[in-house]
Amino acid sequence: MRQVRILVDEDDRETIVDVLEDKDVDYVISGENATGDSVLIEFPLPTDAVGDVLGSLDEAGYEDTYTVISQVESARTPNAETLMERYAGDFDPLTTRELxxxxxxxxxxxxxxxxxxxxxxxxxxxxxxxxxxxxxxxxxxxxxxxxxxxxxxxxxxxxxxxxxxxxxxxxxxxxxxxxxxxxxxxxxxxxxxxxxxxxxxxxxxxxxxxxxxxxxxxxxxxxxxxxxxxxxxxxxxxxxxxxxxxxxxxxxxxxxxxxxxxxxxxxxxxxxxxxxxxxxxxxxxxxxxxxxxxxxxxxxxLGGSWRSAKTLLAIALLVSVIGLTGVATAEQISHERTVNQVVHAELTEHENVTAVAVRNEYGDLSALTGPETVTVVASYTGGGDPPSDLAADIEERLDERSDRPASVRVRFQEYQTAQDSNGSSGS
Missing domain, CATH: 1.20.1080 (Glycerol uptake facilitator protein)
Incomplete structure (x- = not known):
C-alpha cells in the first residue's frame, strides 16, 4: 500500500475530489497551508493503482507542485478492499517519481x-x-x-x-x-x-x-x-x-x-x-x-552548450568502447561456435568418446587475430587407452575452418560402466 499526499489549490479542490470519488478512493483533507489558498489531500492506494490515479489527476489539471508517496503496512478504509480487488491482477510499474x-x-x-x-x-x-x-x-x-x-x-x-x-x-x-x-x-x-x-x-x-x-x-x-x-x-x-x-x-x-x-x-x-x-x-x-x-x-x-559538448564527448567515448568490445565479442562468439562445431564433428567419428566441456581462450592480447588455445575435456568409456591423435585431428579440422591459428589440448576423464550381468566392466 502507498499513502499519497498532494497539495491542491482551493480553486481546483472540487475537480480533484471528483476524480478521487469517481475512482472510489477514500481521502481526507487535512487543512490549509500557510498561505491559506491550498489544501492538503491524502489518500491510501494499492501500489498498482498509484500510476493510474495520479495520471487521472494530472489529466484533470493537477499541478505536481507537492506530491509525497510513502509506503504503509496496511489501510482500513470503506473502499480499501474494493480497490485491492480492482488492481490485484494489474501490473502497473512504479511511477517515475517512485522509480x-x-x-x-x-x-x-x-x-x-x-x-x-x-x-x-x-x-x-x-x-x-x-x-x-x-x-x-x-x-x-x-x-x-x-x-x-x-x-x-x-x-x-x-x-x-x-x-x-x-x-x-x-x-x-x-x-x-x-x-x-x-x-x-x-x-x-x-x-x-x-x-x-x-x-x-x-x-x-x-x-x-x-x-x-x-x-x-x-x-x-x-x-x-x-x-x-x-x-x-x-x-x-x-x-x-x-x-x-x-x-x-x-x-x-x-x-x-x-x-x-x-x-x-x-x-x-x-x-x-x-x-x-x-x-x-x-x-x-x-x-x-x-x-x-x-x-x-x-x-x-543535453543542457547548455558546454554541458552539451561534454555530454556528447562522453557519449562518443561510450559508443567507441561499445563498438570495440562488441566487435571483439562478436569475433570471439563466432570462433567459439566454429570450435564447438569442429569438436562435435570430430568426436562423432570416435566411439565411446563424448565431450564434457570445451573452452577456448585468447592466445595473445589481440581478440581479433591472435591465436587460440582450445581445451577439450572428453569422457572415455571404452576399453584400453583413449585415442591418442584426437587433439591433432581437431586442430587439423579447425585450421581448415578458421584463419586463426589454434593450439588444441584434450584431457580425458575415464569412467567405469557396467557391460553385462556377469560383472565385467570397462574403464
Whole structure:
C-alpha cells in the first residue's frame, strides 16, 4: 500500500475530489497551508493503482507542485478492499517519481560503496584461487554494484544528467577498486608463497571460464540487467536480483586482478574485455527495459552548450568502447561456435568418446587475430587407452575452418560402466 499526499489549490479542490470519488478512493483533507489558498489531500492506494490515479489527476489539471508517496503496512478504509480487488491482477510499474526514489535509495555513499566493493573483491579472489564456488557466491552477496548499475539506466531513461553521470562514475570507481584490491591481495598470496608462483591460472575452472567474452556470458549479463530493471519497477525487493548483477561482474573483476598479479597479460586482457562488455550489456539492457515499460525523459540529457559538448564527448567515448568490445565479442562468439562445431564433428567419428566441456581462450592480447588455445575435456568409456591423435585431428579440422591459428589440448576423464550381468566392466 502507498499513502499519497498532494497539495491542491482551493480553486481546483472540487475537480480533484471528483476524480478521487469517481475512482472510489477514500481521502481526507487535512487543512490549509500557510498561505491559506491550498489544501492538503491524502489518500491510501494499492501500489498498482498509484500510476493510474495520479495520471487521472494530472489529466484533470493537477499541478505536481507537492506530491509525497510513502509506503504503509496496511489501510482500513470503506473502499480499501474494493480497490485491492480492482488492481490485484494489474501490473502497473512504479511511477517515475517512485522509480527515481527507489533507485536513489539503492545508492551507497562513495566511501561505503568502495569499501564493500574492495571487500567483495577480496572474498572473490580467495574463492577463485581456492576454486571454491561457495566463497565466490559470498562475494556476490555483499557487492553493492546493483545500485549504480540501475541508477545509470534510470538516469539515462528519465533524462537525469546528474544521476547518470554519478552512476557511471561510481561504477567505474567501484570496478577499478575491485581490480586493484584483487591485484594487491593476489600479489601478497603469490609472493608470500601461499600459492604456487607459477600457477597456471587457466587451469583453475572458475578463472578459466572467464578468460574471454562468450555468448553465454553476454546472455547472462544482458538478462541480469533486464531482470534488475524490471524488478526495480515493481514493489518487490531487489536483494536477490542484485546478487545476479554482482555475479556477472565481481568474479570477473577479481580474475582480472589475479591475472595482473600473476603477470599473465593474456588472461588479464581477456577478463578485462569480458568485464567491460558485461557492464555495458547490463546498463543497456536495463535502459531498454525501462524504455519499453514506458518511461520517458522529462528533460533532455543535453543542457547548455558546454554541458552539451561534454555530454556528447562522453557519449562518443561510450559508443567507441561499445563498438570495440562488441566487435571483439562478436569475433570471439563466432570462433567459439566454429570450435564447438569442429569438436562435435570430430568426436562423432570416435566411439565411446563424448565431450564434457570445451573452452577456448585468447592466445595473445589481440581478440581479433591472435591465436587460440582450445581445451577439450572428453569422457572415455571404452576399453584400453583413449585415442591418442584426437587433439591433432581437431586442430587439423579447425585450421581448415578458421584463419586463426589454434593450439588444441584434450584431457580425458575415464569412467567405469557396467557391460553385462556377469560383472565385467570397462574403464
Amino acid at each position: 527515481r526514489s527507489k533507485a536513489s535509495d539503492m545508492s551507497n555513499d562513495t566511501k561505503s560503496f568502495l569499501a564493500l566493493m574492495l571487500l567483495s573483491a577480496w572474498i572473490a579472489t580467495a574463492g577463485l584461487l581456492s576454486d571454491s564456488p561457495a566463497i565466490v557466491v559470498g562475494a556476490m552477496v555483499i557487492a553493492p554494484i546493483v545500485g549504480p548499475a540501475l541508477t545509470a539506466s534510470v538516469g539515462g531513461v528519465v533524462g537525469d544528467r546528474e544521476m547518470l553521470a554519478a552512476s557511471i562514475r561510481l561504477q567505474a570507481m567501484g570496478l577499478v577498486a575491485a581490480i586493484a584490491g584483487a591485484t594487491a591481495l593476489a600479489a601478497v598470496i603469490r609472493w608470500g608463497m601461499f600459492a604456487q608462483p607459477d600457477l597456471a591460472l587457466g587451469s583453475i575452472e572458475l578463472i578459466g571460464v572467464r578468460t574471454a567474452p562468450t555468448l553465454l556470458a553476454l546472455i547472462a549479463g544482458t538478462a541480469a540487467g533486464a531482470a534488475a530493471a524490471f524488478g526495480l519497477t515493481t514493489k518487490g525487493p531487489m536483494s536477490l536480483i542484485g546478487v545476479m548483477i554482482a555475479a556477472a561482474l565481481i568474479p570477473t573483476a577479481a580474475a582480472t586482478g589475479i591475472a595482473i598479479a600473476w603477470r599473465d597479460p593474456v588472461i588479464a586482457a581477456g577478463t578485462a574485455l569480458l568485464l567491460v562488455i558485461t557492464l555495458v550489456a547490463i546498463n543497456l539492457a536495463g535502459a531498454v527495459v525501462l524504455f519499453g515499460l514506458g518511461y520517458r525523459p522529462d528533460r533532455s540529457l
